[in-house]
Amino acid sequence: MVSRSDSQTSSATSLVECVPNFSEGVRPDVMDAIQAAAAGVRGAAVLDRHADAVHNRMVLTIAGPPGPVAEAAFRATARAAQLIDLEAHRGEHPRIGATDVVPFVPLGTTSMQLCVELAVRVGRRIAAELDLPVYLYGEAASRPERRRLPDLRRGEYERLRSHLAVEPSLAPDFGPNRVGSAGATAVGARRPLVAYNVTLATGDLSIARAIARAIRESSGGLPAVQARGFRTADPKVMQVSMNLLDTSRTPMTLVFERVRQEAAQHGVEVLESELVGMAPAAALVDVARQALQFRRLDADAILETRLLEHALGALEPNSLA
Amino acid sequence: MVSRSDSQTSSATSLVECVPNFSEGVRPDVMDAIQAAAAGVRGAAVLDRHADAVHNRMVLTIAGPPGPVAEAAFRATARAAQLIDLEAHRGEHPRIGATDVVPFVPLGTTSMQLCVELAVRVGRRIAAELDLPVYLYGEAASRPERRRLPDLRRGEYERLRSHLAVEPSLAPDFGPNRVGSAGATAVGARRPLVAYNVTLATGDLSIARAIARAIRESSGGLPAVQARGFRTADPKVMQVSMNLLDTSRTPMTLVFERVRQEAAQHGVEVLESELVGMAPAAALVDVARQALQFRRLDADAILETRLLEHALGALEPNSLA
Numbered sequence: 001m002v003s004r005s006d007s008q009t010s011s012a013t014s015l016v017e018c019v020p021n022f023s024e025g026v027r028p029d030v031m032d033a034i035q036a037a038a039a040g041v042r043g044a045a046v047l048d049r050h051a052d053a054v055h056n057r058m059v060l061t062i063a064g065p066p067g068p069v070a071e072a073a074f075r076a077t078a079r080a081a082q083l084i085d086l087e088a089h090r091g092e093h094p095r096i097g098a099t100d101v102v103p104f105v106p107l108g109t110t111s112m113q114l115c116v117e118l119a120v121r122v123g124r125r126i127a128a129e130l131d132l133p134v135y136l137y138g139e140a141a142s143r144p145e146r147r148r149l150p151d152l153r154r155g156e157y158e159r160l161r162s163h164l165a166v167e168p169s170l171a172p173d174f175g176p177n178r179v180g181s182a183g184a185t186a187v188g189a190r191r192p193l194v195a196y197n198v199t200l201a202t203g204d205l206s207i208a209r210a211i212a213r214a215i216r217e218s219s220g221g222l223p224a225v226q227a228r229g230f231r232t233a234d235p236k237v238m239q240v241s242m243n244l245l246d247t248s249r250t251p252m253t254l255v256f257e258r259v260r261q262e263a264a265q266h267g268v269e270v271l272e273s274e275l276v277g278m279a280p281a282a283a284l285v286d287v288a289r290q291a292l293q294f295r296r297l298d299a300d301a302i303l304e305t306r307l308l309e310h311a312l313g314a315l316e317p318n319s320l321a
Numbered sequence: 322m323v324s325r326s327d328s329q330t331s332s333a334t335s336l337v338e339c340v341p342n343f344s345e346g347v348r349p350d351v352m353d354a355i356q357a358a359a360a361g362v363r364g365a366a367v368l369d370r371h372a373d374a375v376h377n378r379m380v381l382t383i384a385g386p387p388g389p390v391a392e393a394a395f396r397a398t399a400r401a402a403q404l405i406d407l408e409a410h411r412g413e414h415p416r417i418g419a420t421d422v423v424p425f426v427p428l429g430t431t432s433m434q435l436c437v438e439l440a441v442r443v444g445r446r447i448a449a450e451l452d453l454p455v456y457l458y459g460e461a462a463s464r465p466e467r468r469r470l471p472d473l474r475r476g477e478y479e480r481l482r483s484h485l486a487v488e489p490s491l492a493p494d495f496g497p498n499r500v501g502s503a504g505a506t507a508v509g510a511r512r513p514l515v516a517y518n519v520t521l522a523t524g525d526l527s528i529a530r531a532i533a534r535a536i537r538e539s540s541g542g543l544p545a546v547q548a549r550g551f552r553t554a555d556p557k558v559m560q561v562s563m564n565l566l567d568t569s570r571t572p573m574t575l576v577f578e579r580v581r582q583e584a585a586q587h588g589v590e591v592l593e594s595e596l597v598g599m600a601p602a603a604a605l606v607d608v609a610r611q612a613l614q615f616r617r618l619d620a621d622a623i624l625e626t627r628l629l630e631h632a633l634g635a636l637e638p639n640s641l642a
Contacts, residue, residue, distance in 0.1 A: 017624065045631040047624070063628055107624070192624070256613045273613040278624040281602070284609040291612035292577045292594040299625070303338065303368070303428075303513070303599040307384055308629040310366040 016115055017105040017192070018062045018073045019277060022080045023095045023183075025056040030083045035060060037079035043068030050277050054233050056091025057100070059195070061277050063107065066114060070122050073102050074129075081130050081182035086157045092230045094153045096135075096160055097183030101149060102126075103138060104189045108309070115189035116140045123187035127175030130182070133164065134174040138188035142173050149186060150218070150226060157183045194244040194283050195276035196252060198259045199237050201269040205229055208238035211262040215240070215255065222250045222258060237271065247283040253290045281305045337436055338426040338513070339383045339394045340598060343401045344416045344504075346377040351404045356381060358400035364389030371597050375554050377412025378421070380516070382598050384428065387435060391443050394423050395450075402451050402503035407478045413551045414562075415474045417456075417481055418504030422470060423447075424459060425510045436510035437461045444508035448496030451503070454485065455495040459509035463494050470507060471539070471547060478504045515565040515604050516597035517573060519580045520558050522590040526550055529559035532583040536561070536576065543571045543579060558592060568604040574611045602626045 020038075024030045031051055038060055039046045048061035062072050077099040084098035102122065104115040119140035127134045141147040155163075160179045164170045171177060172184060200208055208229030213219045216227040224246035230239045240259055244250060260270045281299035289297035299305045341359075345351045352372055359381055360367045369382035383393050398420040405419035423443065425436040440461035448455045462468040476484075481500045485491045492498060493505060521529055529550030534540045537548040545567035551560045561580055565571060581591045602620035610618040620626045 015628075045628070047627045047631065061624070061627075063624070063631075107628075252609075252613060270614065273615045273618075275615070275618065275622050278622055278627060281623045281625045284606055284618075284623060287612050288573075288605040288608035291608050292573060293591065294594045294596070297594075297596065297605075301596050301599055302602045302605060302623070302625070303382070303384070304602045304620070304623070304629050305625045306368045306382075306599060307336075307366070307428075308625050310368065310384075 014066055014110045014114060015063065015107040016066050016069050016110055016118065017107050018060075018069045018102065019105065019193075020060055020062070020073055020076055020102045021095075021100045022058045022060070022076070022084065023056065023086065023089050023091065023098055023100055024080070024084050025051045025058050025091065026053050031058050033083060034058070034076050034079050038062055038072040038076040041068050041072040041075060044072035046072070048277050052093075052276075054091070054231060055093035056089060057093050057095070059277050066110075066118055069104075070118050073104075074122055074125055077102065077126055077185060078130055081132065085181040086179075086183040087181055089157075094150075094156050095183070096153055096157050097132065097179075097185045099126075099182075099185045100153075101137070101186040101188070103187075103193075104140075105192050106189075107192070112139055112189060112191070119187045119189045123185075124174050126185055126187065127172070131180075132175050132182055133160070133172035133177070133179060133184040135184060135186045136173045136188055137186045138190040140188045145169075148218075148226075152186050160184055191246060192280045192283075194247055194252065194279045195242070196244055196255065196279075197239050197241045197274040197276065198256065199232060199239050199271040199274065200263055201236070201271050202238050202266070203236045204268075205231055205238055207263075207266045207268055208240050210266065211259055212240050212242075214262045215242075215258050222255060224249045225255060241276075244283070247280075247286060251286050251290065252283055253287050335387055335431045335435060336384065336428040337387050337390050337431055337439065338428050339381075339390050339423065340426065340514075341381055341383070341394055341397055341423045342416075342421045343379045343381070343397070343405065344377065344407065344410050344412065344419055344421055345401070345405050346372045346379050346412065347374050352379050354404060355379070355397050355400050359383055359393040359397040362389050362393040362396060365393035367393075369598050373414075373597075375412070375552060376414035377410060378414050378416070380598050387431075387439055390425075391439050394425075395443055395446055398423065398447055398453075398506060399451055402453065406502040407500075407504040408502055410478075415471075415477050416504070417474055417478050418453065418500075418506045419502075420447075420506045421474075421504075422458070422507040422509070424508075424514075425461075426513050427510075428513075433460055433510060433512070440508045440510045444506075445495050447506055447508065448493070452501075453496050453503055454481070454493035454498070454500060454505040456505060456507045457494045457509055458507045459511040461509045469539075469547075473507055481505055512567060513601045515568055515573065515600045516563070517565055517576065517600075518560050518562045518595040518597065519577065520553060520560050520592040520595065521584055522557070522592050523559050523587070524557045525589075526552055526559055528584070528587045528589055529561055531587070532580060533561050533563075535583045536563075536579050543576060545570045546576060562597075565604070568601075568607060572607050572611065573604055574608050 212227035533548035536542040
């Protein structure tokens, strides 16, 4: 893969990630069927599946060239609409639909613009072929108040069911002014994100929520951090569940330290960290850089990352280091 | 790269790394010429070059399928033999030849046996075509006392010059019983290694050496750690330079902590960490795992690593996670 002849041409090296979230984290047959729908698309690699029974939610990580990844996301969304009934769905995590959110993420040298275009294309198709309301969000948002998922999801599916037909501010970007049992779907584009949880040795949900409030950007905390407090399967363990939207601005190490400090103020110990899905190499290398006092250490220090760049032909093969 | 049709067949996925060390870390034209000799081989990717003027040494990281990587290693060795005169070479780092050591390292699912065979083949060729004494080492060693490089390099080039012809224990595995100005070369196979330095805020070389003694396996320290004390370009900064032969046994975090503790006992502060070349993802992810108290975190948590596996076809594309 690393030779000049084997390397991809530049047009073939556009690589995107899609991390759709589905409102099913319990029934294995339903999760398998949704995953299989995505995995059936040639050229789209399903790299990871993360399910959480308490959130009643599954996250797939799909990567590959834009066309196949868009197709895989669409097919999984179609399958989820057949198999998931929001009327029967209960879970800790807020959601508006069977396929709750479909983010496209540029990898390597791929542009954000390409992901915005993909989001619009896939969003239009979901509305047209599945008859679902679609909201564009993130970099693909059609208006500022729809950029952030927490704003978009306020009141969740239940609010859309009662208000979508009558409340003009809820009008979707594509699709009908009503929801069925598959709810609505947010489709968007964003930078790579680290979905990161820290568990706490407490059975008091209000402490997890207070810590989340203290560290999230929207209530004056750390930049590019979204956080919520959640229960876990263990009643004696609560969780601060975070989206780190830009670990180059707010590194994981800082987030962990702040959660630990806030927890200590409540007399609570931090138990452990957990990733939901995968993290870009840069985020984890940055943790290692700080922990071992590297002056300079980036993702290119990882052998596999460098090889991937060669394998993808993103760099000229045999270029000087 | 991630589709079934684009993925490599299993015979094409054997991937090896070669990390040859050359006794030149000062003259850019010589370093460029050696690097260019390796980079000129189609299919071999020169991923990294690390040069150190004080060590007077350059390390290339080459990766790709076995054939091209072996060819690149041979060509670089041939070029170094033309351009480097050991009689004129001075440096902090011990060495026996212009091309001092040529290790082959299995990547991904490649077997150690393949790398041993590569080492024997390339070693034979260096002896036959370049008329250099070649010692097999590491997993390719022909006798136990040649497994470890520090043993093989004892007395360095100068000892070989004076004793090779008369001392039977110095007889090379391949090639002549004499050295010319290009010295001898150790060719071998080993597991992935992390070349890792920690700098110290002291001008006292004996402290760096004492710390190295305290932490290296050969004097009763940490398993799978080789260490030496060195000067740096800054007379007020000394360095503990290490090879971590198995970070799954002795993680980087532990090594750093032990160096810090030992330094503290001498009243010396640790300045920073430095990688020589690259590290496998597993070694750095392990640092992040410990720093942020992840219960479970391995190289597969890195998006790029997972993508590489798909790109290399090492996994069945679209397999369930």
